[in-house]
Amino acid sequence: MHMWKILQGFTSNDLGVQFTVNPRLGTLAKVPSLRKGSSASHKTLHETSFGVMGPRLRNCLPTHIRATSTLNEFKQQMTAFMLSMPDKPPIRGFTSSNSNSILDWRNDR
DSSP states (O other): OHHHHHHHTSSOOTTOOOEEEETTTEEEEOOOOOOTTOOHHHHHHHHHSHHHHHHHHHHTSOHHHHTOOSHHHHHHHHHHHHHHSOOOOOOTTSOOSSOSOHHHHHHHO
């Protein structure tokens, strides 16, 4: 939701998220890279920050959702998309197929 608001100009882009238009994939958010030689703790902080996870999550959404221009339409399409995703939280003592993240489910399809 926040990434959509940044793109539409409804909130400030204080993270400096950049968007690019791809003729085939639509508007994508640029995932910032990390400098080479960074420590493991910096890599973890970088990979789990909103500045990285926000663009990744936005980019894994279907094109028709990313292309919506009204808030109500975006909410309706996001609700339908989220309800179509399996909800399989990890259960102690059992092996799960993935971490139950949208990023994992989109890559498993």
